[in-house]
Amino acid sequence: MKHKGAEFGLLVAGVLWCGGMAAGQTPVILREATELAARGDFAAAEAELRAGLVAKPKSAVLEDALGSVLAQTGRLEESVGSFEQAVALDPKLVKAKYHLGVALIALGRSEEAIAPLRAAAEAEPKSFEDALQLGRALSASHKDAEALVALHQAGTLLAGGANAVPEAAYGLALALQASGDPAGALAAFSRAMGGQEDRFGSGGLTNWALAKVQTGDAKGAIPLYARALAVGPDSATLREDFGAAYLQQNEWNEALKQFEAGLVLEPNNPHLHYDVGVTLKLKDDLAGAIPEFERAAELDPELPDPAYTLGVIFMQQGKPELAAAQLRRVVALQPENGDAWALLGSELKDAGDAVGATEALQRAIMLQPEAPSLHIQLAAIEVAAGRREEAAAERKIAAELSRAANSRQRASFALKSGRALLAEGKVAEAVVQLKTAVDASPKDKEPHKLLAEAYRRVGNAADAARERKLADSLQTEPRP
Numbered sequence: 001m002k003h004k005g006a007e008f009g010l011l012v013a014g015v016l017w018c019g020g021m022a023a024g025q026t027p028v029i030l031r032e033a034t035e036l037a038a039r040g041d042f043a044a045a046e047a048e049l050r051a052g053l054v055a056k057p058k059s060a061v062l063e064d065a066l067g068s069v070l071a072q073t074g075r076l077e078e079s080v081g082s083f084e085q086a087v088a089l090d091p092k093l094v095k096a097k098y099h100l101g102v103a104l105i106a107l108g109r110s111e112e113a114i115a116p117l118r119a120a121a122e123a124e125p126k127s128f129e130d131a132l133q134l135g136r137a138l139s140a141s142h143k144d145a146e147a148l149v150a151l152h153q154a155g156t157l158l159a160g161g162a163n164a165v166p167e168a169a170y171g172l173a174l175a176l177q178a179s180g181d182p183a184g185a186l187a188a189f190s191r192a193m194g195g196q197e198d199r200f201g202s203g204g205l206t207n208w209a210l211a212k213v214q215t216g217d218a219k220g221a222i223p224l225y226a227r228a229l230a231v232g233p234d235s236a237t238l239r240e241d242f243g244a245a246y247l248q249q250n251e252w253n254e255a256l257k258q259f260e261a262g263l264v265l266e267p268n269n270p271h272l273h274y275d276v277g278v279t280l281k282l283k284d285d286l287a288g289a290i291p292e293f294e295r296a297a298e299l300d301p302e303l304p305d306p307a308y309t310l311g312v313i314f315m316q317q318g319k320p321e322l323a324a325a326q327l328r329r330v331v332a333l334q335p336e337n338g339d340a341w342a343l344l345g346s347e348l349k350d351a352g353d354a355v356g357a358t359e360a361l362q363r364a365i366m367l368q369p370e371a372p373s374l375h376i377q378l379a380a381i382e383v384a385a386g387r388r389e390e391a392a393a394e395r396k397i398a399a400e401l402s403r404a405a406n407s408r409q410r411a412s413f414a415l416k417s418g419r420a421l422l423a424e425g426k427v428a429e430a431v432v433q434l435k436t437a438v439d440a441s442p443k444d445k446e447p448h449k450l451l452a453e454a455y456r457r458v459g460n461a462a463d464a465a466r467e468r469k470l471a472d473s474l475q476t477e478p479r480p
Contacts, residue, residue, distance in 0.1 A: 033065060034065075064086040064093060068099060070082060076107050086100075097117070098116070100113075101113040104116075120133075139175060139179040151176050155184065166191075173188030174207060177210070177214075182214035183215050212224065218244075218245040236266040238262075239259065240271060243256070256279045273295045304334050304340075307329040311343060315346075320347040345363075372402045375401065379398065414434065415433075418432075427454050431454045
């Protein structure tokens, strides 16, 4: 099942115009250009501003206004030049930096947009729009952690009353969704809709529903998708998302209806063929599912999911040669897929290809170094080849990895238990659990820190000091 990113609308015209042309704060020529643009006469507004720049060639404000007019008429590349000139003429003109960043995002040059938008946001820390657009630029540049910091700042400003209008909340919701925070997006969508579910049309309903699916509320998403269909227009994408919600609810027949309706609209959509295959597989209809996966792979040879699923099906059917052929396609498309390399190694071993199996399993071990089962399979290959010493070495590694995994599991359980007991004031019981956690994972920092606190509470100053010293000497935090 593929999941799409949310819409990433910028509303360039409205955003750009509002910042640099406020009547009453500008020269006469700027006010006249503003009035012309307000009437839709952008050509006259542009002419007025260009004439003004002949008279005042170093006016940053006029350059910024000209860039705004150019952007509103779709000439974004030209607008960037004007905004850059405005910033060069007056580095303190914050709105020009903001406009430059928004134009660069609209052109798909998000990396370049980050610097001017960051400067604008730092200059105006209470500006919702500055924080929002910076978050969008970071998100589009795949800097999601930084993006969420900016977007959550925007959310704080929105909650505080800044730009408390539906459009602002909707823009924030889309940006949060694009950055991988569906829970934050869900709250923003609810605020944006304000009781009017179809305020932003079918697209708004679809994105809101997707946020519900992403947060595990497929049941709540289904009526929103149904409403989106009623609002229209119908589309294969909408049908796919609607089907995915039913699939999450284990309502396979309803999911199948939506996917098949999508295929009526787009018969050659590989994702929908894959979705139909998944649904039929869940219904134990492998005879129907396999041709759908094959069709999906035929329509999009770069899509790894159909080949992987076919590989698993053929493996389960005891057809190692067919399974291996599909898994080879997967690792060719996704060379860092450790699971696929592991399955390929297993199937090649069953098919009698010891050399190929060894190579695949060794590649899987590089990607999944803590998996003992991979070494057990290698040991079996070594035994079959009569290499008993090599087999013994692999079994030893597998045993060590198993013990380490058990220790991590024991340490994690004991740490959580000790943390909870300490919070409840059951200090003596906490000491027992935390000592277990330290023994099981002596190089983790948190068990030592908590054990030091527990010893301090029971009056054991010497052991508390020892554990604090050990904690301070460790740089890494424990595994989650």
